[in-house]
Structure formats: C-alpha cells, structure tokens
C-alpha cells in the first residue's frame with residue numbers, strides 16, 4: 001500500500017523576517033524553509049540582500065523583526081565567497097583544516113576526500129588555484145558533518161568548467177552527508193539545473209518555486225533582463241569611450 005506523504009519538518013525556517021540597516025529596509029517579510037537533502041538557491045541582483053539574509057539565518061546579524069527557527073543541536077557548515085590570506089603566511093592545507101581547532105587526522109582526510117582535494121593535504125594554501133581553494137573551503141565546512149551547508153557565492157572567480165565541477169561536487173555532498181544546502185549564486189544556468197527550490201530576492205522574495213517556474217516568471221525576467229541590459233549599456237559605454245580615444 002502506498003504510504004501517505006508526510007512532509008518532514010524543516011531544519012531551518014525563517015518567518016516574517018525584516019532587516020533594517022541604518023533605518024533603511026534591506027529585507028522585508030522573508031519566509032523560507034529548508035528541508036533535509038534539499039538544495040535551495042538564493043538569486044537576486046547585486047545589493048538585493050542575499051548576503052544579509054544568509055547572515056540573518058546563521059545569526060551573524062539580528063533581524064529587526066521576525067524570527068529564524070533552527071534546532072540548537074544542528075551543525076551548520078559555511079563556505080564563504082572568498083578567503084583573504086596573507087600570501088607570505090606559510091600555511092598548509094592540513095594546518096588550515098585544523099584552525100581554529102584540531103580535528104582527528106582521519107576526519108580531515110575524509111573531508112578533503114569528499115571535497116575532491118585529498119591530494120592537496122600538504123600543499124601551501126597560497127599556491128592553490130581558485131577552484132582548489134574553494135574545494136578546501138568546502139572541505140573545512142564539511143569537517144563537522146553539517147546538517148545544513150550554506151554557500152555564499154562560492155564559485156565567484158571560477159571559469160565555466162570550475163563552476164560545473166563545483167556544483168557536481170555539491171550534488172555528491174548532498175547525497176553523502178544528507179544535509180540541506182542553501183546557496184547564494186549568480187550562476188543562473190547551473191542554478192536552474194541544480195536547485196530544488198529557487199528564491200528570487202529583491203529586498204523581498206519576488207518569486208520562488210521550482211527552477212523552471214521561477215525562470216518563466218515575469219518578476220524574474222524583469223530583474224535579470226534589466227541586469228543584462230545594464231551590463232550591455234556598460235559595455236557599450238566602455239566600448240564607445242575606447243573607440244573615441246582611438
């Protein structure tokens with residue numbers, strides 16, 4: 001007999017979240033839920049509040065009103081946009097994995113292996129390529145076996161191949177760790193392939209749902225169509241200046 005489908009409780013839930021900074025509304029009336037093994041992706045133009053929302057969800061900033069519900073026992077792994085390392089600091093990947101606290105050797109190895117960079121154990125952090133560095137940051141987020149993995153534009157600066165490989169790895173991580181994944185991303189094409197649920201943010205959530213639903217939404221098209229037009233205008237402006245100078 002088929003079993004009735006009972007939706008599992010979300011691992012993280014935000015209700016009526018509002019954030020104002022210096023009196024200016026940055027996020028308004030945000031509702032979201034994140035379930036185990038679900039990939040939710042946040043997209044939105046520059047300055048639309050994506051990073052602010054991530055910070056509010058992980059408790060790095062306090063919302064002006066509304067609430068974030070998350071079980072205190074859950075482990076959260078976080079992959080930042082980028083890492084600024086002093087290139088003169090002689091630090092190996094293995095040492096970096098043990099900051100700020102030491103982990104068991106086999107846990108470090110497992111995390112590096114699951115992120116696809118087990119061979120970089122003794123490499124100098126300053127010598128890593130952009131793609132390798134992002135994998136090491138992913139490994140560090142995985143070391144505590146997170147229930148929720150949060151990535152804030154983790155593929156910034158990678159080429160198309162690097163982006164595709166990284167998302168493939170995220171898909172494997174979801175399966176092996178059975179974690180919920182929340183990503184901020186600008187890689188619209190890959191988002192549309194990878195995410196289970198897409199939230200399109202512009203101060204408030206202007207559309208959301210399955211990727212194909214969001215992609216065909218007029219709000220999404222208005223936002224990203226406009227951004228493309230702006231990029232084109234910038235390009236034209238720059239191009240004309242160069243042509244005038246010549």
Ligand SMILES: Nc1ncnc2c1ncn2[C@@H]1O[C@H](COP(=O)(O)OP(=O)(O)OP(=O)(O)O)[C@@H](O)[C@H]1O
Nearest residue numbers: 021022026044045046047048049050051052053153
């Ligand atoms: N500490 C702060 N003080 C003042 N304004 C802030 C602060 N943090 C964020 N903001 C403003 O909040 C808005 C949203 O910023 P946020 O960084 O969350 O956007 P974003 O969608 O992540 O942008 P991007 O895609 O460019 O990274 C911006 O207008 C930004 O200037």
